[in-house]
Amino acid sequence: MNPMACPSDAAPLLGVNIDHVATLRNARGGSFPDPVLAAQQAVEAGADIITFHLREDRRHIRDADVERLKATLSAPLNFESALAPEMLDIICRVRPQMVCLVPERRQEVTTEGGLDVAGQFDRVREACARLADFGCRVSLFIEPSIWQIEASAQAGAPCIELHTGAYANAFDAADEAARQREFDRIVAGLKLGRSLGLQTNAGHGLSLQSTPAIAALPEVSELHIGHALIGHAVFVGLKQSVRDFQAVIARAVATHS
Numbered sequence: 001m002n003p004m005a006c007p008s009d010a011a012p013l014l015g016v017n018i019d020h021v022a023t024l025r026n027a028r029g030g031s032f033p034d035p036v037l038a039a040q041q042a043v044e045a046g047a048d049i050i051t052f053h054l055r056e057d058r059r060h061i062r063d064a065d066v067e068r069l070k071a072t073l074s075a076p077l078n079f080e081s082a083l084a085p086e087m088l089d090i091i092c093r094v095r096p097q098m099v100c101l102v103p104e105r106r107q108e109v110t111t112e113g114g115l116d117v118a119g120q121f122d123r124v125r126e127a128c129a130r131l132a133d134f135g136c137r138v139s140l141f142i143e144p145s146i147w148q149i150e151a152s153a154q155a156g157a158p159c160i161e162l163h164t165g166a167y168a169n170a171f172d173a174a175d176e177a178a179r180q181r182e183f184d185r186i187v188a189g190l191k192l193g194r195s196l197g198l199q200t201n202a203g204h205g206l207s208l209q210s211t212p213a214i215a216a217l218p219e220v221s222e223l224h225i226g227h228a229l230i231g232h233a234v235f236v237g238l239k240q241s242v243r244d245f246q247a248v249i250a251r252a253v254a255t256h257s
C-alpha cells in the first residue's frame, strides 16, 4: 500500500492543479498572477497535493515555476508530464513526490484522452522503473479501459488516474445517457484497478457539480482538479474555492458512507 494513499473509507485527497493560474499569467507575459503563490494559498486553504503539468510547449507552467514549487511548497507535488526524454530528465533532477505520466499533443486545447500504455508498453515500463528509482510515486493518466488498466499494472505503476473528462463533459451537457455510461466506465475501471492492487485516482474537467458522484466512490484515493476550481476562484477567491471543493468532497463521502 502506498503511504500516500488514503484508506477507502476516508475522503479522497484533493490535488489542486495550478496550471490555469499560469495560463492567466502568461496571457500578459509578466509574472502576475503567480502560480507558486496560488499553490501556497491552496495549501493554506486545505489542498492536500499540488498538481501541475509542465507541458513540452511550456504553454502555462514554466521550468522556473517547477524549481520554485520544489523549493517552497510543504505539500506533495504531483508533476504531470509527457513520456518524453527531456521531461523525464527534469523529473529525475527535481524529484517530486509524485509523477503522473500523461499523453500530450501539441495542438490540443486540453489533455484529450489517456496515455496509451498498452501501445508503448516497454517505454512506459522503463519510465516507471526509472522514476521509482528516483523516489517518485508514479501514476498513469489513462482512460477507464480494461486494456489500459491491465497494461498499467503490468508496467509496474503503483497508481492510475482515470480520465474523467468524458463524464464531466456529459454532466455539463446534461446528457444523461452519456453521463451514466461514462460514470459506469469509471466505476468499473476503479474496481478493476483496485483488484489489480493499484491505487486509483481520478481527475480532469471536474466541477463543483460533477465532483460529488466521483468523490463518493470508495475506490477514489485522490482527485486532481484545476480548471473549474480556478474558475470558481474568480468569483469567491482561491482559498474559498479550495474550501468549497473540499466541502463537496467531504459531504459526498459522508452521504454515501
Ligand SMILES: CC(=O)[C@@H](O)[C@H](O)COP(=O)(O)O
Residues within 6 Å of the ligand: 017, 019, 052, 053, 055, 080, 102, 109, 110, 111, 141, 203, 204, 226
Ligand atoms: C493531465 C491533465 O488533465 C491536466 O494537466 C490538465 O490537462 C491541465 O490543463 P491543460 O490541459 O490546460 O494543460
Ligand SMILES: NCC(=O)COP(=O)(O)O
Residues within 6 Å of the ligand: 017, 051, 141, 161, 203, 204, 205, 206, 224, 225, 226, 227, 228
Ligand atoms: N489530471 C487532471 C488535473 O490535473 C486537473 O484537470 P482539470 O480539472 O484542469 O481539467
